[in-house]
Amino acid sequence: MRQNKRALTRRTVLEAAGLAAGAAVSVPVLASAAQAEPSTRTRRVPRTRAKTFSGAAARSVESAFPVEFVGVTWTGAQRGAAIRLLDQDGKAGAWQTLKPVCAAGADGDAGDPAKSASVLVPVGGASGYELRMPDGATDVRSTAIDTVNGPTFDVTVKTDTASFRGVEYITRAGWGADESLRFKADGTENSPQTYYPAQTLTVHHTAGANGDTDPAATIRAYYYLHAITNDWGDIGYHFLIDEAGLVYEGRYTGTDGIPAHNADGKMVTAFHTSGFNSGNLGIAVLGTFESQAPTAAAGASLTRLLAALSDYHDLDPKAAVTFVNPVNGVTKDVQMISGHRDWLATDCPGTTLYGNLPDLRKAVATARSTT
Template identity: 55%
Template structure:
């Protein structure tokens, strides 16, 4: 197995010690990663929060075992790639793991992610609560988004593109419930989406944790309005392959296959959807024909839908 480790906290925060007006300094642990290729056992120099996988081939049939644990099947999550599969698995602080690829799969790549114990980085967080039309949310600095992860070879990896909003898709992150540190989970998902999957950013526009806290997702500019540009168009994110442009993605943090969201998460989700649909003049109960503004592909759906309404997933 080819193995490489990185410590994204090894470079000091270049923003300096003095916080700009209207902000305050706050520290978050830098995300550490250790990457590997192939399916041979891998070890890490740190306790991993998550292990991310991606491969080319059949999207079903992959598995993972942590340290000396039993094999577990990886689900078909919301993060899909053309011609292959992906999975993000809670690692329970494991320092070793082994993966099993589907029959015939190739280009197997994994990454161990530590989003809780890396060296501290300083971020300039808004001093006052940030709100979008009355809905309080944590801005990207407030959950510790390392903006350097949006760049590759000195350039923005996925330049922002904006289109009129047509639909809203609700996901779950397929991460553990009763999450003790959901902001760390958001940082882990960000690392996996932006760097491992090479999307250049987190795939969702918003995330909601079990306590009902809303997190700003995909970067949309410096106008302090999450998800939209000053003209009211939606930044394209990466949550529903083939149907992303004009489609706003909200992810509930946790696994909701056999249980409903918490009351607090549900209340925040409803409030956020209500604000967005009113802001954009959408009927949340309407049946629509979504038209991809990039390639013209059409699909009948509802204004508010789930990922299963677009693609097969857990």
Template identity: 55%
Template sequence: MSRRGALGAAGAVAAAAAVTPLAAAVSGDEPAGEENSGSERKERAFPATRAKLADDATRPVSADFPITYVGLGWRGPHRGAQIRFTLPDGRKSDWQRVTAGCAGGREGSAGGAVTALAAAPDATGYELRLPDGVTEVRAMALDTVHGPRRTTKVPAERKRMRGLTYLTRADWGADESLRFLPDGTENTPTAFYPAQVMTVHHTATVNDDPDPAATVRAVYEQHAVANDWGDIGYHFLIDEAGRIYEGRWSGEDALPAHDSDGKLVTAFHTAGYNSGNLGVALLGDFVEREPTAEARASLVALLAVYAAYQGLDPRADVTFVNPVDGVTKDTALLSGHQDWLTTECPGGVLHRDLPALREDVAAATGRMQKRS
């Protein structure tokens, strides 16, 4: 039983280059615009996420709300899973392939885990076909679009980090209660370590996404609750329009993903290699398709901001040392998820672009350092 379920039933060694002070990190041609500068806030309403965890995912599942996503997880083969939906008029959709997503996890998580997030057409139910050898199946129907409205405070103006605008957790509708267990404690309390490396992911969700913020909320629900990680697995996400979304919670007194000393919050994107590893995910599936120019430009800019802030060389090869357990791995400082674990993430097309991405991020980092 998960930590969340159990409590419910019962009622980060080697540092990276020296971190510059926060003021220096956000100085330059643009105003500082730190994530929390005391600016005014306004109220905004978001649809509350509705979720139903299947009791038995091997049998047809129905829900009493329109299903916009089905979050899946299992152990076993990555390929061969299929899903079909019961449409609002009662018809069955065609069987469609389930694309294995980006299986991260907490430090020390066992290997072999597969996750997926399948878009559903406001379905009333779904059925799964799973390949032989699959175990520990879990499935969660999600609605991140049509639920009752939940009002929250959002920044009155878009936040910036060294000139880059981004959506705070409040801006994309994060329900902060998902980070907590029934007894009121954080499911996975924040821990901070010096940054060493940066890893690129894709979410393996739909391309040409009509509502990327709703997709981010679905990823959050799946990671925090269904996977029992206590939060979204990435530090940042980027949609096809180039909008940057703040991911893993890190507090309110520093740049997103960091504490006031410049240390990186541990997220859940490369199980066993999380602490000191910045994870950025592009929304979409890049096995066969290129990211949009806008998404790639934002990825370059975001990675450059953090490389400049942390004094990292995006073209370097390094030995990563996990500060939690001392595990080491020789790796490119800027890598893809599949360079750490057995996965197709961040997709073949995006992974093949990594050499060019390193050069572009290094060039942008150099320009930032000259201006500072």
């Protein structure tokens, strides 16, 4: 399979975000009026190219551009889906099992979220693909996505390190978010931000590839799949963490400098746990953790971020709570720090990562007590 050189690599993202390996710089969450405005610079990012196919057309696709990712969504059984890729000569490869992430979407979506499946597959420049779906699958859609090789556009990035309560993170501009994807054709925002006090913190995995060499490109692909294909209007998570331990800003919250929150400290509603989003903050670790744990670097960043959020919202990391969705009144008894499968029928965040949650809660409590 042909491999394409990705235009915005981890190193480029580090430079764009103003981060240096091993740095431990902390800046205030809110800048005072007396502080000078941070300097900025312009970076060029590949514009996402994508095309979505529905029904029978979704199952056999030949693309006009090199396909770096394939997003597949359907309603029905979670098991039994597979994909095989076409190389540049049109030759089909071996069938590969699809492992979906389910039970995500906006609060109030109709239907059973446990039967709504979604998966993003890195395919490394394929010319097309074929799908094999579970018996009885309906609403099948596939999206050919290229976040690597398309024409570029400019993003303005602050040269200062972005930090939330001592946790460095890469801004949306740093990973190359095309903010136009949040808007409909008539110029209105697809999913305007709503804010509520944070009640719980939920851990996810993306069920994607481990050993990702270009997490920023992967996040741009999830962004397109969530915002456009799924019609959520934005990426579904508040934060994402890669194998190197880099933290990425997710859902858009304006330009006040507080990721995932408004200036009053309320949390923006995202789309990571259908029916239980408002007041529930979602963090996704890039990769699949059914039989392996996240890297030590990813685990350390997850601990620091959860500790910072727990401290910011005065949440007890080891508490059991009753979540109450302020939008629809739905309740759920969960741990303060939960896994996606605690909310809905899903394998997320993977057997290994889910099994580590008791130790993670203890580590977060210890980290919070020392901050």
